[in-house]
Amino acid sequence: MSSLKLPPINTGKAQIGGLVVGAVALLVAVILGFAGHAEGFFQSYLFTYLFWLGISLGSLMLLFVVHLAGGSWGALISRPLEAAAGAVPLFALLFLPIVFGMKDLYPWTDAAYVASEPTVAAKTAYLNTVFFIVRAVVIFAVFTFGAYLYRRLGKRQDDDAGTSARTGYRMKNLSGLWVVVYILTMTFAAFDWAMSVTPTWFSGIYPGIIMASQVISALAAVILVMVNLARVNPTIDKLLTPKRLQDLGNLLMAVTMFWAYTQISQLIIQWSNNVVETATWYTLRLGPDWVGMSAFLLFFGFFAPFMILFSRWVKRTRRALSIVAVWALVVQCLNYYWFLVPAYGRSGFQVTVLDVLLLVGLGGIWVAVYARALAARNVVPANDPRLLKVVEHHA
Amino acid sequence: MAVAAGKRKAPFKETNRVIRPGETYGGIDDAVLTPVLAPLTKTPVWWWIGFTISAAVLLVYLVSVVKLITTGIGIFGNNIPVAWGMPIINFVWWIGIGHAGTLISAALLLFRQPWRTTVNRFAEAMTIFAVVCAGLYPILHLGRPWVFYWLVPYPNTFGLWPQFRSPLDWDFFAIGTYFTISAVFWFIGLIPDLATLRDRAKTKAQQLLYGLLALGWNGSAKAWQRYQRAYLLLAAVSFPLVLSVHSTIAMDFAAAQLPGWNNTIMPPYFVAGAVFAGFAMVLILAVPLRKAFGLEHLVTLRHLDNASKLMLATGMIVVYGYFIEIFTAWYSGVEFERYMIWNRMFGDHAVFFWALIFCNFVAIQPLWFRKVRQSPWALFFIAIIVSVGMWLERFVIFVVSLTKDFLISSWADYVSTVWDWSLFIGSLGLFSTLFFLFIRLLPSIATAETKETAYHDHHHGSDAFEHARLEYFHAEETA
Numbered sequence: 032m033s034s035l036k037l038p039p040i041n042t043g044k045a046q047i048g049g050l051v052v053g054a055v056a057l058l059v060a061v062i063l064g065f066a067g068h069a070e071g072f073f074q075s076y077l078f079t080y081l082f083w084l085g086i087s088l089g090s091l092m093l094l095f096v097v098h099l100a101g102g103s104w105g106a107l108i109s110r111p112l113e114a115a116a117g118a119v120p121l122f123a124l125l126f127l128p129i130v131f132g133m134k135d136l137y138p139w140t141d142a143a144y145v146a147s148e149p150t151v152a153a154k155t156a157y158l159n160t161v162f163f164i165v166r167a168v169v170i171f172a173v174f175t176f177g178a179y180l181y182r183r184l185g186k187r188q189d190d191d192a193g194t195s196a197r198t199g200y201r202m203k204n205l206s207g208l209w210v211v212v213y214i215l216t217m218t219f220a221a222f223d224w225a226m227s228v229t230p231t232w233f234s235g236i237y238p239g240i241i242m243a244s245q246v247i248s249a250l251a252a253v254i255l256v257m258v259n260l261a262r263v264n265p266t267i268d269k270l271l272t273p274k275r276l277q278d279l280g281n282l283l284m285a286v287t288m289f290w291a292y293t294q295i296s297q298l299i300i301q302w303s304n305n306v307v308e309t310a311t312w313y314t315l316r317l318g319p320d321w322v323g324m325s326a327f328l329l330f331f332g333f334f335a336p337f338m339i340l341f342s343r344w345v346k347r348t349r350r351a352l353s354i355v356a357v358w359a360l361v362v363q364c365l366n367y368y369w370f371l372v373p374a375y376g377r378s379g380f381q382v383t384v385l386d387v388l389l390l391v392g393l394g395g396i397w398v399a400v401y402a403r404a405l406a407a408r409n410v411v412p413a414n415d416p417r418l419l420k421v422v423e424h425h426a
Numbered sequence: 427m428a429v430a431a432g433k434r435k436a437p438f439k440e441t442n443r444v445i446r447p448g449e450t451y452g453g454i455d456d457a458v459l460t461p462v463l464a465p466l467t468k469t470p471v472w473w474w475i476g477f478t479i480s481a482a483v484l485l486v487y488l489v490s491v492v493k494l495i496t497t498g499i500g501i502f503g504n505n506i507p508v509a510w511g512m513p514i515i516n517f518v519w520w521i522g523i524g525h526a527g528t529l530i531s532a533a534l535l536l537f538r539q540p541w542r543t544t545v546n547r548f549a550e551a552m553t554i555f556a557v558v559c560a561g562l563y564p565i566l567h568l569g570r571p572w573v574f575y576w577l578v579p580y581p582n583t584f585g586l587w588p589q590f591r592s593p594l595d596w597d598f599f600a601i602g603t604y605f606t607i608s609a610v611f612w613f614i615g616l617i618p619d620l621a622t623l624r625d626r627a628k629t630k631a632q633q634l635l636y637g638l639l640a641l642g643w644n645g646s647a648k649a650w651q652r653y654q655r656a657y658l659l660l661a662a663v664s665f666p667l668v669l670s671v672h673s674t675i676a677m678d679f680a681a682a683q684l685p686g687w688n689n690t691i692m693p694p695y696f697v698a699g700a701v702f703a704g705f706a707m708v709l710i711l712a713v714p715l716r717k718a719f720g721l722e723h724l725v726t727l728r729h730l731d732n733a734s735k736l737m738l739a740t741g742m743i744v745v746y747g748y749f750i751e752i753f754t755a756w757y758s759g760v761e762f763e764r765y766m767i768w769n770r771m772f773g774d775h776a777v778f779f780w781a782l783i784f785c786n787f788v789a790i791q792p793l794w795f796r797k798v799r800q801s802p803w804a805l806f807f808i809a810i811i812v813s814v815g816m817w818l819e820r821f822v823i824f825v826v827s828l829t830k831d832f833l834i835s836s837w838a839d840y841v842s843t844v845w846d847w848s849l850f851i852g853s854l855g856l857f858s859t860l861f862f863l864f865i866r867l868l869p870s871i872a873t874a875e876t877k878e879t880a881y882h883d884h885h886h887g888s889d890a891f892e893h894a895r896l897e898y899f900h901a902e903e904t905a
Binding site: 149150151152153154157207211214215218222231233234235236237238239292293296297299300301303304305306308 | 688691746751760764794
C-alpha cells in the first residue's frame with residue numbers, strides 16, 4: 032500500500048490574518064486596559080484565555096480518546112488535533128498576564144480577605160502565590176510534553192510506513208496513561224485557575240465540567256476544520272464521508288449531554304444541600320442579575336443543540352453540522368464567562384470592549400499558530416490502513 | 427491460560443477475533459441450543475449441584491423475609507444516626523451490578539462494537555436478576571412492604587402524594603423504568619432465538635413453551651426489519667438509563683448535607699462504580715460459563731480482554747472519585763468535611779477504607795498488562811476482589827459517614843446483625859437460582875446476532891485495522 036501523502040494545505044492567509052488581527056486587538060486591549068482600569072482587563076483576559084486554551088487542551092484529550100477508542104473517523108481527525116494541541120506552549124507564555132493580574136483575579140491573594148474568611152485561611156497551604164505559580168509551571172510542562180510527544184510520534188508515523196502500525200500501537204498504549212495524566216493535571220488546573228476565583232466555594236465535579244467543555248470546544252473546532260479542508264482538498268473530501276461526519280456529530284451530542292449532566296448534577300446537589308459555602312455560588316447565578324443568562328445557557332446552550340443533533344440529516348450534512356459546531360463554540364465561550372465573570376461583581380450579562388478585543392486577540396494568535404502547525408504536516412495520517420483502504424477502494 | 431490450552435494455537439491471534447474463524451450457523455446453534463433442549467435427565471451434574479446450592483441459599487432469603495415481615499425492620503442493625511445500614515449498601519451494590527448488562531447491550535450496540543454479540547444475552551439476564559435483588563431491598567425495608575404502591579403517584583381517596591422532592595421517590599421511578607426497559611429489551615432480543623428453539627424442539631412441551639414465547643415469529647424479511655428497528659429503538663431508550671439510574675441513586679445521598687455524601691462528584695462517580703462492579707460480575711459469570719458449556723470459541727479471550735479494559739477504565743474513574751473526595755474535603759476548608767475524611771482514613775473503621783483501596787485500586791492495576799487481561803482465572807479472582815471492594819466502598823461512604831456527623835453528642839457506632847447478613851447472602855441465592863434457571867431454559871448467547879458476526883467474517887474477513895494489529899503483535903512477539 033502506498034502512503035497517503037497530500038499536497039500541503041495552504042493556510043498562509045489564516046496565519047497572517049490571525050497574527051495581524053490578533054496582535055492589533057491585543058495591543059489595543061492592553062492600551063485601553065491600562066489607560067482605563069487594569070482590573071477589567073485581567074478579568075476579560077482570564078475567561079477568553081481559558082476558552083482558547085480549552086480548545087487546545089480538549090484537542091489533546093480527544094486525541095488520546097481517539098487513539099484508545101476511535102474508529103476511522105478518529106484517524107481522520109488525529110493530525111488536526113495534534114496541530115491544535117501545538118498551541119499549548121505559546122499559551123504557557125500567555126499565562127504570564129494572569130500571573131501579573133493575580134491580585135485582581137484571585138481574592139485569596141489579598142491578606143485582608145483571607146483573614147476575614149476562616150475556610151479560605153484554612154487552605155493557604157494550597158492557595159498561595161508561590162505554589163500557584165509552581166503548579167502552573169508543572170501543569171504547562173506536562174501538557175507541552177504531551178502535545179510535543181504526540182506530534183512527534185505522528186510525524187514518525189507518516190514518515191516511516193514500515194513502522195507506522197507499531198508507532199500507532201505505541202500511541203494507543205501511551206494514551207491510556209496520558210488520559211490519567213490529563214485528568215489529574217486538568218483537575219488541579221481547574222481548581223486553581225477557575226474554581227479559586229470564588230475561594231470559599233468548592234465542588235468536586237467542577238473539573239469534570241471544565242474537561243467536558245474543553246472536549247466540546249475541541250470537537251466543534253475540528254469539525255469546522257475538517258469541513259473546510261474538505262472544500263479545498265479532494266482526498267479529504269472523499270474521506271469525510273457522511274457516516275464519519277455523523278460519528279463526529281454523535282460524539283458532539285454525547286459530550287454535550289455529559290456536559291449538561293455534570294452541570295445539572297452540581298446544581299441539584301448544591302441547591303438541595305443549601306449550605307452557605309456552596310449554595311451561594313448559585314444564589315448569585317440564579318439571582319436577578321444572572322438568571323437570564325443561566326436560563327439562556329440551559330435552553331440555548333444545551334436543549335437547542337441537543338434537539339437539533341437528534342437529526343440524522345444535520346449530523347450528515349457538512350453545512351448544518353458546521354453551524355451547530357460554531358454555536359457549540361459560542362456556548363462554551365459563554366460558559367466560561369458565566370463561570371468566572373459573575374464573581375467579579377459585574378451586574379448581569381454585558382459585553383465590554385475589552386471582552387471583545389481579548390477574545391479576538393487571543394483567538395487570532397491561536398488561529399495563526401494552529402494554521403501554521405496544520406500546514407507543516409500531512410493533514411491526514413499517511414499510513415493508516417483504515418484510511419488507505421477507502422482511498423484505494425475509490426481509486 | 428488453562429482454559430485456552432489445547433483448544434487453540436496462538437492465544438494472541440485468538441483474542442483479536444470476536445469469534446473463532448470458520449463458525450457456521452448450524453455450529454453456533456448446536457453449541458448454544460443443544461444444552462437448552464437436552465432432556466432433564468441429560469442435565470449436567472454441575473448444573474444440579476449449582477442449582478441445589480443456590481436454591482438452599484434462596485431458602486435462607488425466604489426465611490429472612492418472613493422474619494422481617496413478621497417482626498419488623500428492628501431486626502436490622504440500623505440505628506440513629508446510622509439509619510441507613512446494610513439494606514441500602516446491598517441495594518446499591520445490586521443495582522450497580524446491573525449496569526454492565528445495560529452498557530453492553532445498549533451502548534455497545536449504538537457504538538457498533540461487534541464483540542458485544544456473544545456476551546450481551548447473559549449480561550442482560552444478569553441485569554434483570556440484579557435489579558430484582560436490588561428492587562426488593564427498598565420495598566422490604568419500608569416497614570410495611572405491602573403498601574409499597576403508595577410510592578406511585580396516583581389519585582387516591584387519602585389525598586396522599588409522594589414527596590416529589592425526595593430522591594427516594596426518584597428511586598422508585600428509576601428502578602421501575604430500569605426494570606421495565608431491561609426486561610422488554612431482553613425479551614425482544616430473545617424472540618428469534620426462541621423461534622429457533624421452537625423449530626428445533628424435540629418434545630411437544632418444549633414446542634409449546636418456546637412456541638408461545640416466540641410470539642409467532644416467522645423469520646420473514648418484514649419481521650426482521652421490524653425486529654431490528656424495535657431493538658435499536660430500545661437500545662437508544664436504555665442508553666440514558668446507564669447514566670440516569672445510578673445518578674439518581676447517588677442523589678439519594680448527595681442531596682443530603684452530610685459530609686461524605688454531599689460531594690458533587692457523586693453522580694458520575696457512582697455511575698462509573700456501577701459499571702465497574704457490573705463488569706466484575708460479567709467476568710465472574712463469563713469465565714466459568716464459557717468453560718462449563720464449552721463456549722470458548724464464542725466467548726473468546728477478546729471478550730474477556732475488552733471487558734477487563736472497561737473494568738480498568740471505570741475502576742480508574744472510581745479511584746479518581748476517591749481522590750476528589752479526599753482533596754475537596756481538604757480544599758473546602760470546612761472542619762466537618764475535613765474530619766469526615768480523616769475519620770474515614772484513620773478513624774475506627776479505617777481498616778475498611780484501606781481494604782477498599784486495595785480492592786478497587788491496587789488489585790486492578792495488573793489489568794494494564796495484556797497477559798493478565800487474557801488469563802481467565804486471574805480475571806475471575808480480580809473480579810471477585812472488585813466485587814468485595816465495591817461493597818466496602820458503599821459501607822465506607824454510607825455507614826462510616828453516618829457514624830460521626832456534625833454533633834459529637836449524636837455519634838454512635840453501627841453493628842450489623844445476623845439478619846442483615848442472612849438477607850444479603852440469601853439475595854445471592856436468589857440471584858444465582860434465577861441465573862441457573864436461565865442458563866438451563868434459555869440460550870445464554872444470542873445466536874441470531876452471533877450468526878451476523880459469522881456472516882460478516884465469512885464475507886469480509888477481519889478489517890484492515892485488525893491486520894495491522896496482528897502485524898504489530900507479531901513484530902512484538904519476535905522482537
